[in-house]
Every structure is written in C-alpha cells, then in structure tokens.
Amino acid sequence: MSNAAGRPTATTGxxxxxxxxREDIGEDPARYLTDLNGTTWARIRGIQSDxxxxxxLQVEEDLGPRKPxxxxxxxxRRQLRDGxxxxx
Numbered sequence: 001m002s003n004a005a006g007r008p009t010a011t012t013g014x015x016x017x018x019x020x021x022r023e024d025i026g027e028d029p030a031r032y033l034t035d036l037n038g039t040t041w042a043r044i045r046g047i048q049s050d051x052x053x054x055x056x057l058q059v060e061e062d063l064g065p066r067k068p069x070x071x072x073x074x075x076x077r078r079q080l081r082d083g084x085x086x087x088x
Contacts, residue, residue: 015034016034016059016062021055025052027052029058029060030059033060033063033069036068036069044056044073047073047080049080050077053076053077057070060073
C-alpha cells in the first residue's frame with residue numbers, strides 16, 4: 001500500500017506504519033503521531049537530529065497535517081540548528 005505521497009505504508013490496526021522509517025531512523029513516528037498526547041510532545045523535545053525531524057514531518061504530512069505538530073517540529077529543528085536544547 002502507498003500513501004498520497006507515494007511512500008509505501010502498511011496498515012496495523014487503526015494506524016499506518018512506516019517500516020522503512022523504522023529501519024532508517026530506528027522508530028516509526030506514526031506510533032507517536034497517530035494519537036497526540038504528552039508522550040508525543042516529549043518525544044519531539046527529545047529529537048536530536050534533522051534527519052529524524054524530516055522523517056516525522058513526512059509522516060505528519062501523511063496523517064494531517066496538523067499545525068501544532070508542524071509548529072513544534074519546526075521549532076525543534078530551529079533549536080537544533082541554533083545549537084541549543086530548548087523546550088519544544
């Protein structure tokens with residue numbers, strides 16, 4: 001199965017999964033992005049690489065996109081580029 005952007009996905013239960021991202025970055029962002037909660041925001045604050053943020057943005061574009069999620073991911077990206085930890 002492919003999503004609207006043409007990236008392959010598989011469905012597990014009520015959410016899409018992204019096994020290629022799990023292989024590439026070590027996690028499936030959809031696990032956190034399907035149901036937004038405190039864990040989602042904490043995980044975004046803990047992201048340490050632009051590559052991981054880009055993967056999360058890809059999944060969020062498929063799932064929504066939702067402005068609060070995009071905003072926090074972009075904020076985290078700026079923090080990393082500025083060399084600071086900050087609080088997303």
